[in-house]
Amino acid sequence: KQEVTQIPAALSVPEGENLVLNCSFTDSAIYNLQWFRQDPGKGLTSLLLIQSSQREQTSGRLNASLDKSSGRSTLYIAASQPGDSATYLCAVPSGAGSYQLTFGKGTKLSVIP
C-alpha cells in the first residue's frame, strides 16, 4: 500500500528565503509524481509533474526533484514571497499503473513579509 509522508507539516519563513519541502513515498513503482498547491477554501492547483524517467522539473522559482530509488522528492522554492503562502501537497500513483493518486497531508507554508 502506497504511503506518502511530507515533512515538515508546517513551515514559517521570512520573505526572500529559499526553502525546501520534502516528500517521501513507500512504493517506488510510480510513473510520475505531482506537486500541488492548495489555498484555503480553494481547490488544488498542479504545480509540477515529474515523470519517472526525469530527475527534476522547473517552473519559474519552483524546482522539483525526484529520486525514485530512494522514494523521495523535494520541492525547492527560491526567493519566497508572501503569495507563496499555501499548503503544498505531494501525490503519487497508488500503485504500478494506477490512476489513483495517494496524497501526503501537506506542508503548510507561511511566508512572513
Add this chain to the structure above:
Amino acid sequence: NAGVMQNPRHLVRRRGQEARLRCSPMKGHSHVYWYRQLPEEGLKFMVYLQKENIIDESGMPKERFSAEFPKEGPSILRIQQVVRGDSAAYFCASSPSRQTTNEKLFFGSGTQLSVL
C-alpha cells in the same frame, strides 16, 4: 476555457438528509475522479468515472454513497442519510483520458460538506 466547476461550494445538511454534489469537468474531459479530504487528513480517492460508466469505486463507502456521470450533465456524488463523519471537503478532478504519465490532473475548488 473554464476549469473544473463544482457546486455548491458549501453545503450544510442535518443528519439523515441527502447531499448531492455536482462536478462539471473541463471542456473536452470525459474522465472524472472524486476525492475526499477529511479534517487533518490527506485527500483520499473515492471513485473514477467515464461518461455513463463507473470505472473504479473502490475508494467509496459501500453504503449510502453513489456516483454517476451521465451522458449529458455534470457528475453527481450522492450521499444518502448523511452522518457527522461525512463532513469533509469533496474534490472533483478531470482529465481528457485515463490519468497517465504525462497528464496533470485538474481539480475543482471543492464542496465543503458540513453535517449538523
